Amino acid sequence: xxxxxxxxxxxxxxxxxxxxxxxxxxxxxxxxxxxxxxxxxxxxxxxxxxxxxxxxxxxxxxxxxxxxxxxxxxxxxxxxxxxxxxxxxxxxxxxxxxxxxxxxxxxxxxxxxxxxxxxxxxxxxxxxxxxxxxxxxxxxxxxxxxxxxxxxxxxxxxxxxxxxxxxxxxxxxxxxxxxxxxxxxxxxxxxxxxxxxxxxxxxxxxxxxxxxxxxxxxxxxxxxxxxxxxxxxxxxxxxxxxxxxxxxxxxxxxxxxxxxxxxxxxxxxxxxxxxxxxxxxxxxxxxxxxxxxxxxxxxxxxxxxxxxxxxxxxxxxxxxxxxxxxxxxxxxxxxxxxxxx
Ligand code: NAD
Ligand code: TYD
Numbered sequence: 001x002x003x004x005x006x007x008x009x010x011x012x013x014x015x016x017x018x019x020x021x022x023x024x025x026x027x028x029x030x031x032x033x034x035x036x037x038x039x040x041x042x043x044x045x046x047x048x049x050x051x052x053x054x055x056x057x058x059x060x061x062x063x064x065x066x067x068x069x070x071x072x073x074x075x076x077x078x079x080x081x082x083x084x085x086x087x088x089x090x091x092x093x094x095x096x097x098x099x100x101x102x103x104x105x106x107x108x109x110x111x112x113x114x115x116x117x118x119x120x121x122x123x124x125x126x127x128x129x130x131x132x133x134x135x136x137x138x139x140x141x142x143x144x145x146x147x148x149x150x151x152x153x154x155x156x157x158x159x160x161x162x163x164x165x166x167x168x169x170x171x172x173x174x175x176x177x178x179x180x181x182x183x184x185x186x187x188x189x190x191x192x193x194x195x196x197x198x199x200x201x202x203x204x205x206x207x208x209x210x211x212x213x214x215x216x217x218x219x220x221x222x223x224x225x226x227x228x229x230x231x232x233x234x235x236x237x238x239x240x241x242x243x244x245x246x247x248x249x250x251x252x253x254x255x256x257x258x259x260x261x262x263x264x265x266x267x268x269x270x271x272x273x274x275x276x277x278x279x280x281x282x283x284x285x286x287x288x289x290x291x292x293x294x295x296x297x298x299x300x301x302x303x304x305x306x307x308x309x310x311x312x313x314x315x316x317x318x319x320x321x322x323x324x325x326x327x328x329x330x331x332x333x334x335x336x337x338x339x340x341x
Contacts, residue, residue, distance in 0.1 A: 001121055001232070003029050005078040007063050007111060008085030010034040012187040013126070013179075013221055015044035017084065020225045022052045029055040031076045033069070035062045038326055039088065043317060044186045063107035066114075073114050080122045082232070083111050086159070089190050090130075090152045091334055094276055097151035101158070108159035112166045112174075120173075124232055125163040127178040128156050129217070129244060134279035141285045142178070142240040149277050160240075167238040175235045177228050180244030180284050183307040184221030189318050190330065193218065193304055196255060197311040198318050200264045207335055210274035212252035215281040217244040220303035223296040230294050244284040245296045245303075257301055261308040272338035 004021065008014040009032030018030050030052075034040045042049075048056055057076070061068040063085045072078070085107060087093065087100045108125065115123040132140035133147030146161070148154040166172040183193045196206045227243035235241055255269060286296075298306065311318060321327055 001080045002027060003031070003076060003078050004080045004082060005031045005033055005073060005076065007033045007081065007083045008040070010036060010040035010042060010044055010058070011084060011088070012039070012044070012184070013182055013224065014084035015048070015186055016184060016221045017082070017225045017228065018045065018056070019048050020222060021229065022048065022055060024229070031057045031059060031072065031078060033059045033061050033063070033072055034085065036060055037087070039188045063111055064102060066110045069110055069114050070117065073118050073120070079120055080124070081111050081115050081120060082124045082126070082228070083108060084126045086156065088152070090150050091190070091275060093150055093152035093155070095333070100151050100155040104155035105158035105162065108162055112163060112172065116166060116170055116172050122232065123163065123166070123172055123174050124228070125160055125174065125176045126228070127160040127176050127240070128153065129178050129180045129242065129282045129284050130279065131157040131160055131178060132282070134281055135283050136281055139246070139283045139285035140242065142242055142288055149279060164238065164240070173237050175231050175237060176240040177231050177243050178240060178284070179224045179227070180217035180219050180282060182221045182224050183218050183303050185307070185310045185314070186317065189322055192251070193254065193258065193307055194311055194318065196258045197262070197308045198322060200258055200262050200268055201312060203264070203268065205270040205339060206255055206258070206268050207270055207272040207338055208251060208255060209272060209278060212255065212271065213250050214278060215248040215250055215283065216254070217246070217248040217282060217284060218254060218300040218303050219243070219245050219296060220298035220306065223298055227289055227294050230289070230292050234292050241289045242284040242286050243289055244286055245298070245300055246284060246286040247300060248281065248283050249300050254300075254304060257304045258308050261305050262312065270339060272335070273341070
């Protein structure tokens, strides 16, 4: 495993993973293959391009484009695909489910075909805890039934199961990780923690869906990257590994932490109409990954505080996004009526 193709590497987790891997493994090279949707940004990798010029390459492409995927894998001598590329936001999946099915299911199939055709050493699929559906009690284990409830999680379940099907059917060397909610630098400000941090910095309301008692496991993105790295090097083929802190908090608790970190008042909290089909709680059992020697280094609270501080110190990154027309249109559609009523 020397030549990795990281699909979706210009997004939030992908760009953190690329930086982490190039720093840790001086003999690895990485080709980032990314369509650069609204969520993919070359700014996320600008330091990487400068620091690792000889070992890093960027190719703009769609994972649904079989010809370009095949060509890139062959031309670059790729031996491993790690697939982060996806449409990733639940609220957007309620507006336009088709894009999610296309990228998260069909795109995954295209990458799996390439891995099979060119006999790659490894295919790793980045999955999500959302495929288990909401778990009101106890914690999801890897063998639990998948009961996704949103177009996003249903599409991710499709990709995840397709990867496992390639292992069962053709012995493709596949591994899958299912991560909980990530926070950290370079997360597009549509996801709740960067949205709330940047709104609070501007003294704008924080739109809490419903009663705000939904629970999530917020993990620091580098902890997640370490988990993926461990599974890549020591995970068993055909196996799934959960990655998260193994603890969770309510959205109101998360919101309080954001406000306290920035010294902003609770009056910024605005309860708004709930998300359709909002999953009440996700909770992971992470003992399988811990048994490989992995530990999360940040609690949910530590992860959120560190993230909020990054947004406070890196306005250069998020101001142009939030000021852009695309973002404003999205914000209006998602929050316009909610915040007005
Ligand atoms: P993101 O939305 O920040 O980035 C997604 C990236 O994929 C972008 O760079 C985008 O340009 C690219 N992309 C989208 N469609 C593409 C296509 N058709 N072809 C090529 N590139 C395409 O997402 P993220 O938060 O970094 O998530 C990365 C992966 O991790 C996803 O598979 C997601 O489901 C999974 N995941 C995310 C979280 C989380 O909390 N963010 C948690 C668990 C799992
Ligand atoms: P989000 O970051 O969209 O991730 P998930 O994929 O887990 O839904 O949302 C995290 C939680 O925050 C989830 O319970 C929905 C809630 N939320 C709000 O209350 N308001 C918001 O504006 C957003 C985007 C999310």
